[in-house]
Amino acid sequence: MTATADQRLEAFCAFFKKLDKSCTKYLYEFYTPDVLFIDPLHRIEGARALERYFATLYENVTACRFDFHERQRSGDQAFATWTMHLTHPRLDGGREIRVSGCSHLTFAADGRVARHQDYFDAGAMLYERLPLLGGVIRLVKRRLDG
Numbered sequence: 001m002t003a004t005a006d007q008r009l010e011a012f013c014a015f016f017k018k019l020d021k022s023c024t025k026y027l028y029e030f031y032t033p034d035v036l037f038i039d040p041l042h043r044i045e046g047a048r049a050l051e052r053y054f055a056t057l058y059e060n061v062t063a064c065r066f067d068f069h070e071r072q073r074s075g076d077q078a079f080a081t082w083t084m085h086l087t088h089p090r091l092d093g094g095r096e097i098r099v100s101g102c103s104h105l106t107f108a109a110d111g112r113v114a115r116h117q118d119y120f121d122a123g124a125m126l127y128e129r130l131p132l133l134g135g136v137i138r139l140v141k142r143r144l145d146g
Contacts, residue, residue, distance in 0.1 A: 061086060063087040
């Protein structure tokens with residue numbers, strides 16, 4: 001039995017909810033070999049490069065998990081909103097950081113993801129959390145707000 005597009009989207013979200021350094025080898029079940037992954041900080045081409053990226057990411061973080069919220073699908077396109085909970089020893093004193101975002105997924109005919117683009121505020125996730133740069137960015141944002 002072939003999975004429906006909605007089932008593929010739910011399986012993808014379920015996989016990301018459990019993603020950690022022990023399961024990056026399962027990325028090939030969810031991504032095509034020539035996948036294109038884009039986020040505000042990276043552009044990664046190919047499943048092997050994506051596996052290396054996730055392996056390195058999870059090697060350096062204390063914890064990272066995703067809570068998925070709204071999901072929309074139309075044909076081979078899907079969107080899912082999420083909150084990432086990230087704990088990194090060198091960001092924000094090792095405290096948990098929460099960042100909201102959205103993933104735009106394009107599914108291939110075989111049901112795997114051929115294109116994955118994440119949208120989130122890189123400043124809120126990274127730059128504002130760095131010891132020296134963070135204070136400067138927060139000051140600039142406060143001045144812009146009013």
